[in-house]
Amino acid sequence: MIRQLADVFESYGFEPLETPALEYEEVLLGKYGEEGDKIMYRFEDLGGRKVALRYDQTVPLARVVAQYGSTGSPQLPFPFKRYQIQPVWRAENTQKGRFREFLQCDADAVGTKSVLSDAEVIAVAAKALEKLGFKNFRILINDRSIFKNIPPIAIRAIDKLKKIGREKVLEEMVQKGIKNEQATYILQSIEQAKPTERLKQIFSSLEKFGVEPLKYEFSPTLARGLDYYTSTIFEIEIDGYTAGSVCGGGRYDNLIGMFSGKDTPAVGFAFGFDRLMEAMEELNLFPNNLTSTKILVTIFSKELKEKSIEVSSELRSNGINTELYPDEEVKLDKQLKYADQKNIPYAVIIGPVEAKNNTATLKNLKTGDQKTISKEELLKIFSFA
Numbered sequence: 001m002i003r004q005l006a007d008v009f010e011s012y013g014f015e016p017l018e019t020p021a022l023e024y025e026e027v028l029l030g031k032y033g034e035e036g037d038k039i040m041y042r043f044e045d046l047g048g049r050k051v052a053l054r055y056d057q058t059v060p061l062a063r064v065v066a067q068y069g070s071t072g073s074p075q076l077p078f079p080f081k082r083y084q085i086q087p088v089w090r091a092e093n094t095q096k097g098r099f100r101e102f103l104q105c106d107a108d109a110v111g112t113k114s115v116l117s118d119a120e121v122i123a124v125a126a127k128a129l130e131k132l133g134f135k136n137f138r139i140l141i142n143d144r145s146i147f148k149n150i151p152p153i154a155i156r157a158i159d160k161l162k163k164i165g166r167e168k169v170l171e172e173m174v175q176k177g178i179k180n181e182q183a184t185y186i187l188q189s190i191e192q193a194k195p196t197e198r199l200k201q202i203f204s205s206l207e208k209f210g211v212e213p214l215k216y217e218f219s220p221t222l223a224r225g226l227d228y229y230t231s232t233i234f235e236i237e238i239d240g241y242t243a244g245s246v247c248g249g250g251r252y253d254n255l256i257g258m259f260s261g262k263d264t265p266a267v268g269f270a271f272g273f274d275r276l277m278e279a280m281e282e283l284n285l286f287p288n289n290l291t292s293t294k295i296l297v298t299i300f301s302k303e304l305k306e307k308s309i310e311v312s313s314e315l316r317s318n319g320i321n322t323e324l325y326p327d328e329e330v331k332l333d334k335q336l337k338y339a340d341q342k343n344i345p346y347a348v349i350i351g352p353v354e355a356k357n358n359t360a361t362l363k364n365l366k367t368g369d370q371k372t373i374s375k376e377e378l379l380k381i382f383s384f385a
Contacts, residue, residue: 001132001277002085005105008128009083012120014107017082019060021089025050031059031255033227039091053089056270057106058255065110065266066259078111085273096243099274108268110256115198118232118251118267119205125236125247125269126211132276133285136239139211140219141203143196144229144250154178154186159223161187193220198231228252232267241279247271289343293321294382296339297348299328307350311360311375315348320382340365348378 006016025042032040032055041053054060061082069076084106092098107124109117122139129137147155153176157169164172166187173183195203195218206216224233233250249269257263280286297312299305305328315322323344325335332349339347349361349370360378363370373381 001273001280002105004131005085005128005271006083008124008131009107012081012107012124012127014081014083014109014124017061017064017084018086019054019057019064019084021054021087022051023054023060023063025052027063027259028052028055028059031062031228031258032056036227041089041091054086055090056088057084057086057104058108058252058268058270061106061108061110061268062256062266063259065256065264069110069260069264079117080110081108082110083107096278098243103273105271105273105276106268108266110264110266113253113265115201116205118198119202119209121249121267121269122202122216122234123206123209123211125249125271126215128271129236129238129247132280134238134279134283137215137236138239139216139234139236140222141199141216141232141234142219142222143199144223144231144233145196145198146190146193146220147223150186150190151178154183155223158187158190158221161221190220202232224248224250228255230254234269238279238283240283241275243275243278246275246279289345291343293323293342293344295320295322295346295348296335296342296344297322297324298332298335298350299325299330300332300349300351302328304350304352304355307355308348311348311350311378314375314379315382318379318383320379336363336365 028040029037029042029052036055040055043051045051061084065076065080069078069080085103087101088104089101092100094100107121109121122141126137126139154173157172157176160172161169169187170180170183173186174180178186199218203216203218207213222233222235224235229250230253231251234248235245236247237245247269249267251265251267253265254263256266295315297308297315299308308324312322312324325338336347345365347363347365349363351361354360354372359372359374361370361372362378362381
């Protein structure tokens with residue numbers, strides 16, 4: 001899965017980045033809002049330094065850009081496009097699709113306000129899901145400017161519309177001090193909102209990027225990331241997976257300025273890798289055989305182990321993924337059972353006759369068929385497989 005995602009990211013010009021698991025507490029604190037600060041792992045190390053475990057990968061990215069992309073230190077080209085696949089930590093109550101340590105897969109473009117950049121990151125997310133085998137998913141897209149002049153407490157309530165329904169949303173707004181009539185008006189005005197000009201341009205660009213129109217839609221009640229998204233926001237839901245969205249992102253033009261003192265535009269998204277994996281399992285998208293090993297080279301006896309080592313080395317030199325059984329004391333039938341348990345499709349056996357004739361016996365572990373061939377023929381068979 002990681003290789004597939006990385007291939008898609010790199011095909012669009014995003015390059016890999018890794019940041020430390022630990023950051024100074026001051027780097028992360030206050031960047032995720034009050035709720036984020038509550039579930040961040042924070043502590044003092046043995047040197048008395050206040051540190052925190054990475055809560056996400058966007059804030060560490062912002063710190064990197066401020067550190068290496070500022071005036072006088074132009075070590076990053078802009079726009080700076082990077083992807084990052086690393087674990088993050090949150091002190092939450094665990095449940096389906098939610099863990100205290102989980103892998104995030106981010107892709108971000110820093111240094112441009114272009115609408116094209118917004119459309120591209122959405123297209124990258126869509127193409128990544130398609131590469132993993134997902135066919136039915138929906139990209140919900142909104143613009144934070146739609147919520148202009150609306151109280152934050154109302155926005156947070158509206159963001160829960162899909163989970164708790166209209167009645168509960170209105171009830172929450174009233175409980176937070178908004179009058180009943182005003183709450184109804186606010187909700188209706190958001191529900192009836194039209195796409196902004198920026199969103200219209202994004203939708204037009206998405207078509208040109210090859211994203212099917214049926215896979216994305218305007219969602220005026222989507223309000224994620226109240227504390228740092230500034231314009232475009234989006235989430236992706238997979239049909240048939242009920243634990244929640246598998247991807248979220250948007251434009252955050254002010255976050256990097258918290259570190260550098262100068263606003264730097266940025267847009268990106270993050271996949272929850274564990275949720276993606278759960279969704280793939282539930283929808284049976286994993287192939288039956290996940291092993292990348294093509295051949296197990298067995299060891300017939302102590303006296304013939306050098307021949308097995310020689311053949312396994314030749315196979316690997318020709319780009320064929322090969323495992324050499326590591327124990328010459330184990331009987332041949334047990335070695336073959338091991339290969340079968342690991343779903344390795346073929347085994348190579350070099351006994352006394354094969355060693356004398358400079359040949360090898362190739363056994364198909366699925367069918368049980370086997371034949372004795374020259375080493376040259378063995379290499380030829382798998383070099384073109």
